Amino acid sequence: xxxxxxxxxxxxxxxxxxxxxxxxxxxxxxxxxxxxxxxxxxxxxxxxxxxxxxxxxxxxxxxxxxxxxxxxxxxxxxxxxxxxxxxxxxxxxxxxxxxxxxxxxxxxxxxxxxxxxxxxxxxxxxxxxxxxxxxxxxxxxxxxxxxxxxxxxxxxxxxxxxxxxxxxxxxxxxxxxxxxxxxxxxxxxxxxxxxxxxxxxxxxxxxxxxxxxxxxxxxxxxxxxxxxxxxxxxxxxxxxxxxxxxxxxxxxxxxxxxxxxxxxxxxxxxxxxxxxxxxxxxxxxxxxxxxxxxxxxxxxxxxxxxxxxxxxxxxxxxxxxxxxxxxxxxxxxxxxxxxxxxxxxxxxxxxxxxxxxxxxxxxxxxxxxxxxxxxxxxxxxxxxxxxxxxxxxxxxxxxxxxxxxxxxxxxxxxxxxxxxxxxxxxxxxxxxxxxxxxxxxxxxxxxxxxxxxxxxxxxxxxxxxxxxxxxxxxxxxxxxxxxx
Numbered sequence: 001x002x003x004x005x006x007x008x009x010x011x012x013x014x015x016x017x018x019x020x021x022x023x024x025x026x027x028x029x030x031x032x033x034x035x036x037x038x039x040x041x042x043x044x045x046x047x048x049x050x051x052x053x054x055x056x057x058x059x060x061x062x063x064x065x066x067x068x069x070x071x072x073x074x075x076x077x078x079x080x081x082x083x084x085x086x087x088x089x090x091x092x093x094x095x096x097x098x099x100x101x102x103x104x105x106x107x108x109x110x111x112x113x114x115x116x117x118x119x120x121x122x123x124x125x126x127x128x129x130x131x132x133x134x135x136x137x138x139x140x141x142x143x144x145x146x147x148x149x150x151x152x153x154x155x156x157x158x159x160x161x162x163x164x165x166x167x168x169x170x171x172x173x174x175x176x177x178x179x180x181x182x183x184x185x186x187x188x189x190x191x192x193x194x195x196x197x198x199x200x201x202x203x204x205x206x207x208x209x210x211x212x213x214x215x216x217x218x219x220x221x222x223x224x225x226x227x228x229x230x231x232x233x234x235x236x237x238x239x240x241x242x243x244x245x246x247x248x249x250x251x252x253x254x255x256x257x258x259x260x261x262x263x264x265x266x267x268x269x270x271x272x273x274x275x276x277x278x279x280x281x282x283x284x285x286x287x288x289x290x291x292x293x294x295x296x297x298x299x300x301x302x303x304x305x306x307x308x309x310x311x312x313x314x315x316x317x318x319x320x321x322x323x324x325x326x327x328x329x330x331x332x333x334x335x336x337x338x339x340x341x342x343x344x345x346x347x348x349x350x351x352x353x354x355x356x357x358x359x360x361x362x363x364x365x366x367x368x369x370x371x372x373x374x375x376x377x378x379x380x381x382x383x384x385x386x387x388x389x390x391x392x393x394x395x396x397x398x399x400x401x402x403x404x405x406x407x408x409x410x411x412x413x414x415x416x417x418x419x420x421x422x423x424x425x426x427x428x429x430x431x432x433x434x435x436x437x438x439x440x441x442x443x444x445x446x447x448x449x450x451x452x453x454x455x456x457x458x459x460x461x462x463x464x465x466x467x468x469x470x471x472x473x474x475x476x477x478x479x480x481x482x483x484x
Contacts, residue, residue, distance in 0.1 A: 111136030259289025314353030342384025342412030381420030435462035
């Protein structure tokens with residue numbers, strides 16, 4: 001649930017604003033308000049009506065909107081047995097939000113979700129469904145602080161980059177941004193202040209007492225080329241468990257990382273005349289830091305078995321091209337290559353790159369809707385991994401698209417660990433070639449509101465899975481989004 005103090009604070013500000021209301025805004029002011037709302041609240045992965053519902057509050061519009069997302073999925077793993085991995089799937093989310101501008105400088109936004117989530121295991125019908133209330137974005141925005149040109153946000157804020165490679169997450173944070181000419185600079189300090197979901201007693205142990213400093217600088221030479229610098233510094237001050245200590249299941253945290261991620265990126269477009277256009281992109285990152293790794297006993301669940309400390313040294317990059325041909329249906333061909341460093345995980349210096357923990361790794365490759373660009377079914381983290389992707393897509397009907405993508409996976413160093421992946425068993429750790437996957441993504445956006453997405457994905461196990469080589473795992477997912 002959202003913090004009581006913050007909720008009461010926003011309510012008191014609303015009351016004060018209403019009491020000091022000015023005369024009704026002019027048509028120009030109304031247009032400025034709409035532009036401000038769109039700039040601050042509209043997200044690329046969200047669909048909102050062109051004319052949302054508004055209520056006049058103290059002479060200014062209180063805008064109400066939201067969406068209902070329904071998912072239906074099935075997953076099978078014929079022959080891929082072993083230690084099956086659980087995968088949480090949200091089967092329904094009702095999102096409600098409100099935006100209110102107090103004046104030309106101050107505005108507020110609140111977002112609440114009612115969600116149902118089911119934990120699935122490959123090859124099973126799924127476990128019980130959890131229902132909960134979740135706090136989403138909830139912030140105050142101050143435009144042009146004291147005439148400096150700096151905008152300030154405080155509350156639960158949304159952080160996202162172009163390909164969700166660095167972050168795509170909501171965090172309790174204070175953020176400042178400065179945008180002038182071709183340069184935009186963002187700096188933020190984040191730390192979770194309260195639980196996010198009503199069905200959990202407190203802050204998730206992975207985020208308990210974790211402080212993050214985030215920074216991003218983006219330079220746009222023109223609309224066809226953009227460069228950026230990224231930085232994330234993290235300090236984890238979680239309680240240090242000792243061997244033999246008993247830790248409740250809800251409080252177990254297997255990794256505490258003090259680290260710094262910094263990197264560069266660029267993306268742009270080259271017009272090819274009658275041959276269409278070529279889009280190119282690159283992201284690269286270095287990781288430096290330390291990790292405290294806690295292992296809990298198998299025979300005595302909840303008892304700390306051991307604690308180890310490691311230095312972290314890693315690197316990764318992700319590059320790609322997309323060629324959009326001229327002609328009917330805008331045919332697209334695209335290719336990507338991503339690689340994250342690897343090494344022995346138990347060495348004094350762990351050279352396995354790991355992403356920030358805030359990433360989503362989603363892109364649209366020119367299509368209507370985003371999807372995991374490292375594979376919908378496997379969806380791994382870019383750690384000790386090399387991924388080659390090749391795909392093609394078409395625009396169909398008036399506002400829809402279809403994409404077919406092939407992925408090939410290979411570990412840098414053969415290992416039984418595959419960070420973040422949703423395949424139903426672990427590699428054997430003797431061979432590097434993990435296998436291949438194929439994704440078919442159909443997105444239909446032909447109506448004034450509803451969006452339908454259908455995904456079919458298959459993973460084919462390679463030699464890295466030992467005796468299970470050649471076995472397959474399948475995923476079918478249907479998602480319906482109804483904005484209002």
